[in-house]
Amino acid sequence: MAKPAVLTHPESLKKPAGPSEFAKHPANTALSKAEKVALYTKMARIRHFEQRCIRTYQQGKIGGFLHLYVGQEAVVAGTVSLLGKHDHIITGYRDHGHGLMVGMSMNECMAELTGKVTGCSQGKGGSMHYFAPDKNYWGGHGIVGGQVPLGTGLAYAVKYKGLKGCCLAYMGDGAVNQGAVHEAYNLAALWDLPMIFVIENNGYSMGTSQERSTAHPGCLAKRAEGYGMAWDVINGHDVYEVRAKTDAAVKRAHEESKPTVLEIFTYRYFGHSMADPDKTYRDKEEIKGYRENKDPVLLFENELIAEGVLTPATRDAINEAAMAEADVAAVFAEESPDPTVADITKHIYWEEDNRGPNSTSRGTIIFE
Amino acid sequence: MAVITYREALRAAMREELQRDENVVVMGEEVAQFNGAYKVTEGLLKEFGPKRVVDTPISEAGFIGLGIGASMLGIRPVMELMFWSFSYVAFDQIVNNAGNIRYMSGGLINCPIVIRGPGNGGTNVGATHSHTPEAILASHPGIKVVCPATPYDAKGLMKAAIRDNDPVYVMENTILYNDKGEVPEGDYIVPLGVADVKRVGTDLTIVAHGRAVITSLKAAEILEKEHGVSVEVVDLRSIRPLDEETILASVRKTHRALLVEENKPFCGVDAQVAYIIQAKAFDDLDAPIGRVSSIDAPQIYCKRMEDEQLPHAARVVAAALKVLA
Structure with missing residues (x-):
């Protein structure tokens, strides 16, 4: 197993990261040129969607909380690109990247942010609560760490049904101190569940750095040892490394039905949410260092151009298309209708929405 | 009609539903090998084996959350809480996750879970083990709550709860477990919401x-x-x-x-x-x-x-x- 790594080595932010050591890993050489371009395109789409969200938010059209994924794209791109038919994912509230990565449309994602009935949850979930169960994406959960037991249950169900699959439960570094996460670790290890716990370690639980929130902050994944689980640490700025190391965890889940904890080092460029002025707990130089020298989209772009897979012209076309798609989504969201007052009391109970002569439920269930 | 106890009626409901639907799983602390802290699940492990009747660690937030996640993928877990008082350490899972997921997903996800166990005072065990949380839980739209008083209702409501596609929380009563009453041997349900x-x-x-x-x-x-x-x-x-x-x-x-x-x-x-x-x-x-x-x-x-x-x-x-x- 890998050794604990230091998240932020200030020196490493001063010069651009070099080519990936993992380009030749079988998980990556297995990718065709077209698949590599598609992976880059997905990362670019996440980046541009999120940046378009900032504008829509600033125009006052997105309410509530808005947690952006900008800077973390390689984490979800690298992990989700390995998954198959019986693999599932679930995450916390920084969930837009996951939605786009599994194939949700920018339209339904943007419309959900603006609270429109054309949104993925018909305007009932909002930014923190995206869902696409038809794409094996189970949310989008608002309470830190609360989704992790649910993900463990998805892995349990996959195993119960005898399917070769797994579940990836994503969480932030702030979640690792929640009791529910440790209970889920214990169950996954105890019952040999095909489970991958993915800690997206962006260094800050809201405005509290790891040093101020977490005992033994050097390595969060190492806590897996307390449960006898395999673990690894990953440079989350390098999508090739994410794929290479996650591939091992997926194989462990599929072939041995064993859980893994992955800690993926990453960085968010914006505040915890749009409500975070981002002025009190980290300095601008740190953000600048990541943006300039560790940007996951830029690094992958450089990688693919060096490989001859991507040309500056195709790169530009991909980015322009993603920006245009995000603009279209913003217009779609703007023009879509709100849910109605009658919609407020729909989708509470299956039995109420589908009441028939054989229903197990009668009586009053929605009260005046 | 057979005269059986409230406890036996609950067990009969679970047994019949385990036989009827292979996705039904009984899960909780001491439900299998120990035969249930209150013996409600006695004999189910022997009859159905460890895949269907599962002992959990003392870890309510973990295993209840696991059951909720499994139910989203079509498993129909019947989770025992040794006491409903213990639901409080799993409140986020029971209320926020099970109760909200259908709504927040705009109806895309269902949560057909049953959580059952005794929720009553009167057993001389002090304040931490004597809660009656039916009003607290029923105040959350998305959740269903039933409280059977007789063996007939215990069996019929439990079977309806297991077949229901929403989260149903069944509050039993340890003082009633030995009460006897007439209960049909075959299949019947008492629909939820019928006094x-x-x-x-x-x-x-x-x-x-x-x-x-x-x-x-x-x-x-x-x-x-x-x-x-x-x-x-x-x-x-x-x-x-x-x-x-x-x-x-x-x-x-x-x-x-x-x-x-x-x-x-x-x-x-x-x-x-x-x-x-x-x-x-x-x-x-x-x-x-x-x-x-x-x-x-x-x-x-x-x-x-x-x-x-x-x-x-x-x-x-x-x-x-x-x-x-």
């Missing part, structure tokens, strides 16, 4: 649920024998959904209502029932609605005083006479 008139009367309606139904039936006997009063006892059986029509029909007939529950009074189930009666049958009432709840304090340990704290027949009789005065 039952357990005793027909003309002078006063008592509305109750759970063990308070049994207490109210005793009080009704006394009222008839000693005071010549004819009391109708309506057993809610289901808290949410709630059978308003049966409550209102009875009140319209008797013109007087007494509400009895083992909850503490503040925002108890009967606060809602009283609101419904005054809103929809005000002109039918000949007297203010009466109420008997547990004495408003954390559950006391001292057995003699705990028996006073909970509603008992003498308190119900006294309250009834006040409503009838």
